[in-house]
Amino acid sequence: MRKERVTENVYVFTSEAYAQATAGAIVTGEGTVVIDTLPFPRETREMIDFLRAESARGIRYVINTHHHADHVYGNFLFEEADIVSSERCREVMRKSGEKNLAEAKQQTPELAEVKLRLPNLTFAEKMSFHLGDKAMRLMPLPGHTPDGIGVYVEGDKILFAGDAVMPLPYIFWGDRVVLQDTLRALKEMHLENIVQGHGEVLLKGELDETLDAAIAYLDCIHDKVKAKLSSRTSKERLVNDITLESCGFSPIALDGLVKQLHRSNLLRVYQTLTAKAR
Numbered sequence: 345m346r347k348e349r350v351t352e353n354v355y356v357f358t359s360e361a362y363a364q365a366t367a368g369a370i371v372t373g374e375g376t377v378v379i380d381t382l383p384f385p386r387e388t389r390e391m392i393d394f395l396r397a398e399s400a401r402g403i404r405y406v407i408n409t410h411h412h413a414d415h416v417y418g419n420f421l422f423e424e425a426d427i428v429s430s431e432r433c434r435e436v437m438r439k440s441g442e443k444n445l446a447e448a449k450q451q452t453p454e455l456a457e458v459k460l461r462l463p464n465l466t467f468a469e470k471m472s473f474h475l476g477d478k479a480m481r482l483m484p485l486p487g488h489t490p491d492g493i494g495v496y497v498e499g500d501k502i503l504f505a506g507d508a509v510m511p512l513p514y515i516f517w518g519d520r521v522v523l524q525d526t527l528r529a530l531k532e533m534h535l536e537n538i539v540q541g542h543g544e545v546l547l548k549g550e551l552d553e554t555l556d557a558a559i560a561y562l563d564c565i566h567d568k569v570k571a572k573l574s575s576r577t578s579k580e581r582l583v584n585d586i587t588l589e590s591c592g593f594s595p596i597a598l599d600g601l602v603k604q605l606h607r608s609n610l611l612r613v614y615q616t617l618t619a620k621a622r
């Protein structure tokens with residue numbers, strides 16, 4: 345796990361074990377707010393050990409940006425904290441969390457001790473959050489998944505965006521057009537930093553360019569899949585033919601994982617377009 349200090353009291357922890365998944369923390373005089381909890385207990389414990397020493401008031405709240413395993417499996421280790429999420433996030437975890445966790449444990453021995461811990465404080469759309477001298481706003485950021493939220497730290501102008509912002513936009517479980525709207529809204533926020541759900545923290549000077557490239561990529565995969573469909577290319581061919589480079593992205597980000605994400609994105613667009621045509 346890699347630890348980075350973004351501003352005086354805001355930290356980002358990046359997994360070295362799984363897809364550069366990130367978690368964050370805002371340390372205040374009244375205790376600490378954690379955002380997402382990483383998938384593997386070993387790295388989550390490292391983060392907790394560091395944070396417990398940072399504030400005498402301890403870790404008070406954990407916020408989950410969305411229900412995916414790599415953002416919530418560490419929840420159970422924060423025994424002293426309330427877990428906060430959107431109502432949708434809790435609902436998906438309640439319905440499918442145990443089944444998915446059981447399957448994940450079969451694949452990944454490191455998860456053996458994980459217990460599913462559901463959020464116990466939920467909100468419908470938005471929520472304001474005040475702790476110590478920090479004000480945070482929790483807001484919907486759908487598109488990667490319908491339940492996604494962001495955490496905006498007001499004074500610092502930092503947004504924890506969950507997987508709404510990643511080194512490659514990822515819509516396999518989500519909606520392309522909805523994610524584009526979310527990304528456009530982020531451009532209007534005039535942020536200092538975006539903490540992505542995976543990968544490096546984005547800096548002010550690169551935000552516009554990065555968000556524009558993500559929006560353009562989502563148009564690009566749509567247009568290219570549509571063109572292939574009208575020339576009756578098979579699904580298998582189409583996924584191989586439309587390269588990441590041809591939509592303006594390098595295949596090396598996230599240790600090459602972006603190539604897989606890209607293929608899943610193409611399949612999602614294919615599904616959506618063929619379902620429409622039927």
Ligand SMILES: [Zn+2]
Pocket residue numbers: 365412414415507541542
């Ligand atoms: Zn993720």
